[in-house]
Amino acid sequence: MCGIIAYLGEQPAYPRLIKGLKRLEYRGYDSAGVALVDQDIQVFKRKGKVSNLEAFTETLASQTGVGFGHTRWATHGEPNDVNAHPHLSNNARIALVHNGIIENYASLKATLEKEGFVFHSETDTEVLVNLIQAIQDANDLPLEEAVRLALRRVVGAYAIVVADKREPHVLVAARKASPLVIGIGDKEYFLASDATPIVEYTNRVIYLNDEELAVVRKNGDLEVKTLANVPLTPYVQELDMKIEMLEKGGYDYFMLKEIYEQPNTLRECMRGRLNAEEGWVRLGGMEDFASRIAHAKRFIMVACGTSWHSGLIGEYLFEDLARIPVEVEYASEFRYRNPVLTEEDVVIAISQSGETADTLAALEIAKEKGALIYGIVNVVGSSIARLTDAGSYIHAGPEIGVASTKAFTGQVTLLSLMALHLAHQRGTISEPRYRQLISELAVIPDKIKKVFEQDAKIRYIAGEIKDRSNALYLGRGYNFPVALEGALKLKEISYVHAEGYPAAEMKHGPIALIDENMPVIVIATNRSAYDKIVSNIQEVKARKGMVIAIVPEGDSVIQTLADYTIEIPETEEPLSPLISVIPLQLLSYYIAVFRGCNVDQPRNLAKSVTVE
Ligand code: G6P
DSSP: OOEEEEEESSSOHHHHHHHHHHHHGGGOOSEEEEEEESSSEEEEEEESOHHHHHHHTTTOOOOOSEEEEEEEOOSSSOSSTTTSSOEEOTTSOEEEEEEEEETTHHHHHHHHHHTTOOOOSSOSHHHHHHHHHHHHHHHTOOHHHHHHHHHTTOOEEEEEEEEETTSTTEEEEEEEBSOOEEEEOSSOEEEESSSTTTTTTOSEEEEOOTTEEEEEETTSOEEEEETTOOEEOOOOEEOOOOGGGGSOTTOSSHHHHHHHTHHHHHHHHHTTTEETTTTEEOOHHHHTTHHHHHTOSEEEEEEOHHHHHHHHHHHHHIIIIIOOOEEEEEHHHHTTSOOOOOTTEEEEEEESSSOOHHHHHHHHHHHHTTOEEEEEESSTTOHHHHHSSEEEEOOOOOOOSSSOSHHHHHHHHHHHHHHHHHHHHHTOSOHHHHHHHHHHHHHHHHHHHHHHTTHHHHHHHHHHHTTOSEEEEEEOGGGHHHHHHHHHHHHHHHOOEEEEEEGGGGGGTGGGGOSTTOEEEEEOOOGGGHHHHHHHHHHHHHTTOEEEEEEETTOOHHHHHSSEEEEEOOOOGGGTHHHHHHHHHHHHHHHHHHTTOOSSSOTTOOSSOOOO
16 A cells, blocks of 8 residues: 655666556555655656656656655545655655554644644645654754654654655665565665565565664665664565566456466465375475464464455365364454454464555454464565464465455465365374365366366456446355455456355345346355255346356256356365356456456555555
């Protein structure tokens, strides 16, 4: 949520900032702006996408090698030019970009107003930049010192980069609960919300920790300190990210590319963790706490959005295979409801970005209460990955489309591996069944490829229903969370109202909505509940609803009942979500394209939700 990119080096900053902002645009696209630091500070900002800013700065000739930019997801104040970042202090000497929320901004603002400060925007950020000016003015302090003192008066979350035109060769950055990465290039530094704008120039990075401050200087100096001014020796890591991962690679949208990447990303997720010939699964991340995890009284999955849907599938997997009770919680609810937790609980945080503010806060609570915390995360080095006691990366590579696809199947794959491992360890699964599920998991990537053969048919169906304003998704058992996920995908990217429901619950409400205008997407692949799903389809048809059914290959019964069927390869039921979600991802993708929506950057959403 909000993206920051800063450059300090020998090359012109501006083109690097624009390129970086485009890479970060998935974090917010309400407005974009840059500050270029020379003898003076020039600020350019515009409502809307980075392309608007680019058009606005078309004739810009600045060659300065110091500057920073911001792409905004609005919290305080509507998206417009004035509320866009960077913000300048009243004396126009200090410029600042910010990701996060300053919670005590109102009281700080009132104090500053009494001192004569004037505010032009509605943002909390403008309060912070003026607080820095006030502190600097009162004591004639260098920028670094003033920033440190200001941050000690701030309550809330922030990643900031600040410049002072009296010190044009210096950038000061700091973080608390919002991410910030420092890229170390050849005679140049980058500061960014994540590594995506950096990877093209260097793979050497430092992840700043909470309440740390960094100062980079044109002479090559880099200092990292705590807010209490204690110098630190930063840990420099090597990034394992390739620039091609950040390009569309010939696809119209990142989302489509990411859907099509899934056979590969799942193979990456299973690499070294599953051996079908020898019949084992293991997760390095579980080894250090093997006994505590195997003897856990309860697992609690905390997550948001699509990751919460993965957690629901995890509940089915863990309870079914490993016979351990599981609860699945929205992180935002969990953190505020005084949950009962003990040291015998394992809390699993599921997060693509590893930065979701509510999930992070839920983990802090779980940690305080002594539970073991385990992370299932995609972004390497992210805050959640670093906060957990143990964890496993899903290795899906950067996911840029705001609607999550490959991260979802990666999370479900990892949860399947965990459930299988635990089931085997706890003796709750027979050896033949264990081996059978392992062999089946190993061929899921090939089966997903077969679903892609249905692409043209799914596109056709999307064309048929693109103008409907509602949709109902039904599924049972393992495929109930898939119905929720299918509905969420449609809502997110095509702005069509959609609901996911357990198929049998339809009778308790949603059936009242069904008429000839209501497409009902039914996931009808579960062998164990096949007849019941057929009955549910009959009920929809009896009320003139339009049925689109996801059916097992070769199905002949539902073919005769449904308006459209999409055949997908059969698999073992616990693994079926990995396949049944694919046609739903494609369906929502094509509907959004037909409706003329910006699939990768849907309105009002952001990929990395770093504020509550
Ligand atoms: C946002 C994204 C969703 C994502 C959710 C949780 O809402 O748009 O795609 O599922 O956050 O994010 P996380 O990074 O924690 O998985």
